[in-house]
Amino acid sequence: xxxxxAYAGAIHEARPTPGADGAADRVRLADGRVLAEEDVVWxxxxxxxxxxxxxxxxxxHAKELAFNSQEEPLVFLKGPGTLIGHRGVTxxxxxxxxxxxxxxLAVIIGRPAKRVARGQAMRHVAGYCIANDYAIRDYLENxxxxxxxxxxxxxxxxxxxxxxxxxxxxxPSSLNLRTFVNGRQTQSGNTRDLIFDxxxxxxxLSSFMxxxxxxxxxxGTPEGxxxxxxxxxxxxxxxxxxxxxxxxxxxxAFGR
Amino acid sequence: xxxxxxxxxxSWPFALxxxxxxxxxxxxxxxxxxxxxxEKAPYNAPPRAPVLFVKPRNxxxxxxxxxxxxxxxxxxxxxxxxxxxIGRTACRISEAGALxxxxxxxxxxxxxxxxxxYYRPSVRxxxxxxxxxxxxxVTPRESAGDPDALxxxxxxxxxxxxxASSADLVRSVSRLLADVTDFMTLAPGDVLAAGAxxxxxxxxxxxxxxxxxxxxxxxxxxIVAGAG
Numbered sequence: 001x002x003x004x005x006a007y008a009g010a011i012h013e014a015r016p017t018p019g020a021d022g023a024a025d026r027v028r029l030a031d032g033r034v035l036a037e038e039d040v041v042w043x044x045x046x047x048x049x050x051x052x053x054x055x056x057x058x059x060x061h062a063k064e065l066a067f068n069s070q071e072e073p074l075v076f077l078k079g080p081g082t083l084i085g086h087r088g089v090t091x092x093x094x095x096x097x098x099x100x101x102x103x104x105l106a107v108i109i110g111r112p113a114k115r116v117a118r119g120q121a122m123r124h125v126a127g128y129c130i131a132n133d134y135a136i137r138d139y140l141e142n143x144x145x146x147x148x149x150x151x152x153x154x155x156x157x158x159x160x161x162x163x164x165x166x167x168x169x170x171x172p173s174s175l176n177l178r179t180f181v182n183g184r185q186t187q188s189g190n191t192r193d194l195i196f197d198x199x200x201x202x203x204x205l206s207s208f209m210x211x212x213x214x215x216x217x218x219x220g221t222p223e224g225x226x227x228x229x230x231x232x233x234x235x236x237x238x239x240x241x242x243x244x245x246x247x248x249x250x251x252x253a254f255g256r
Numbered sequence: 257x258x259x260x261x262x263x264x265x266x267s268w269p270f271a272l273x274x275x276x277x278x279x280x281x282x283x284x285x286x287x288x289x290x291x292x293x294x295e296k297a298p299y300n301a302p303p304r305a306p307v308l309f310v311k312p313r314n315x316x317x318x319x320x321x322x323x324x325x326x327x328x329x330x331x332x333x334x335x336x337x338x339x340x341x342i343g344r345t346a347c348r349i350s351e352a353g354a355l356x357x358x359x360x361x362x363x364x365x366x367x368x369x370x371x372x373x374y375y376r377p378s379v380r381x382x383x384x385x386x387x388x389x390x391x392x393x394v395t396p397r398e399s400a401g402d403p404d405a406l407x408x409x410x411x412x413x414x415x416x417x418x419x420a421s422s423a424d425l426v427r428s429v430s431r432l433l434a435d436v437t438d439f440m441t442l443a444p445g446d447v448l449a450a451g452a453x454x455x456x457x458x459x460x461x462x463x464x465x466x467x468x469x470x471x472x473x474x475x476x477x478x479i480v481a482g483a484g
Binding site: 049050052072074075076077078079080081082114139141142143144145147148149152153154207208209210211212 | 326385
C-alpha cells in the first residue's frame with residue numbers, strides 16, 4: 001500500500017510504518033523520512049481519471065431508501081474537484097438538514113478496458129482504496145439524478161488513505177466495511193452483498209465506454225447512512241485498506 | 257479520451273483539461289418542452305439548480321471523427337451547444353465577474369442515445385466512446401463577440417435542421433457559471449456546455465452532422481454504424 005502526501009514543499013510517495021506500539025500511525029517517505037500521519041497532507045492516492053459511482057448497489061441500502069430492484073447498475077459521474085484525501089475537511093452548508101457519508105470500496109482501473117467479459121474483468125483492476133462519498137439530500141432533485149449539486153460538490157468525495165495493489169487483496173468480494181462517527185460505529189456491510197459485483201460492473205461499463213488507467217469505480221454503500229454535522233469526525237474502514245478519516249466543517253471554515 | 261481522438265489539447269490560447277460538463281433544459285425551447293411535466297411524477301417540481309451532466313474523457317472526439325450508433329439503435333440525438341472554456345479557476349464567482357474566468361468558446365455536440373426521461377437516465381445514453389465531439393478550436397473570448405448572442409446552426413447532410421442562439425439561454429453564460437461554481441469549482445481548460453435547444457435533431461448512420469457558428473467555426477462528424 002502506498003499514499004501520496006505533501007510534505008516540506010513536495011509531493012511524496014509514502015508507505016505505512018508501524019509506530020513503537022505497533023499501530024500504523026506513521027508514514028515513511030520514499031526518501032526515508034518517517035513522519036507522524038498528522039504531519040503530512042494526504043492527497044487522493046492516485047491521479048483519478050473518470051470517476052464513476054454507483055447508486056443503490058447494496059440490497060439493504062436500496063431497501064433503506066425504498067428503492068425497487070433494478071435492471072442495470074445506477075451509475076453516475078463525478079469530476080475531479082470533488083476529490084480530497086485522508087484527513088480532509090468537507091463543508092456542510094449551514095442551511096441543510098441531511099448530509100450523510102457513504103463508505104464505499106473504490107476499484108481503480110489499471111489497464112484499458114473495452115468490451116471486457118466478466119471472466120476477464122479482474123485483470124483490468126490495478127488496486128483499491130476506501131471512498132467516502134458524501135451526499136446532501138436537501139439538494140436532491142428529480143432531474144438527472146443524482147444531480148451534481150448533491151454528489152459532485154467540491155471536497156465531498158474522500159479517497160484513501162492508501163492505494164492498495166490488487167494483488168494484496170485476496171478476495172475483494174468479501175471485505176467488511178465500517179463507518180464510525182465520533183468513534184461510534186454507525187454503518188457496517190460487506191462487499192459480498194453488492195447487487196452488481198466488480199466483474200459485473202467492469203463488464204457493464206466497458207460494454208459502452210472505454211475505461212482507462214486511473215478511472216475509478218465507487219461501488220456503492222450499504223445501509224447505515226446518518227446525518228453528520230460540523231465537528232463530526234467520520235472514519236471509514238475496509239478490511240485490508242486502512243482507515244479513511246474526514247472531518248465535517250461549517251461554512252465559516254470556508255470563508256462563507 | 258477515445259483512442260482515435262485527435263483533439264489538440266495543447267491548443268492556443270489554453271489547453272483543454274479534457275473535463276466536460278453540460279447543462280440541460282437551459283435553452284428556453286428545451287425548458288418549455290418539459291414544462292408540462294414539471295409538476296408530474298417522477299419530477300414533481302421544476303428544476304431549481306442547473307440540470308447538469310458529465311461527459312467523461314472517453315467521449316471526447318474531434319472535428320472529423322466518426323460517431324458510432326450502437327447496435328440496436330436507429331438514430332442518435334445531436335445537441336448543439338455553446339461550450340464555455342474556462343481560463344481561470346472559477347470558484348464561487350459572481351455573475352458580474354464571470355466572463356473574466358472564460359478563456360473562450362467552442363462548439364460542443366452533446367450526442368445521446370435518445371431516451372425519454374430526465375429522471376435518472378442510464379449513463380450509457382451519454383457516456384459512450386466518441387459521444388462528445390468538440391472544436392474545431394478554442395475561439396478566444398475577445399474575438400468571439402457577445403457571448404449572449406452567439407448563433408449555432410445544425411446541418412444534417414447539408415440541410416439546416418436547427419438554429420439556436422445563446423440569447424435564448426434560460427441561464428446566460430454568466431449566470432450559469434455563477435450558479436455552477438457555487439458548489440463545484442471549474443478549472444482552467446474545463447468545458448461547460450451551456451445547453452441545447454429542443455427538439456434535438458436526430459441523425460442515422462450514414463449521415464453527416466455539422467455544427468456551424470459564424471464566430472466559432474464548424475464541427476463536422478459522420479454518423480456510422482457501430483459494432484455493439
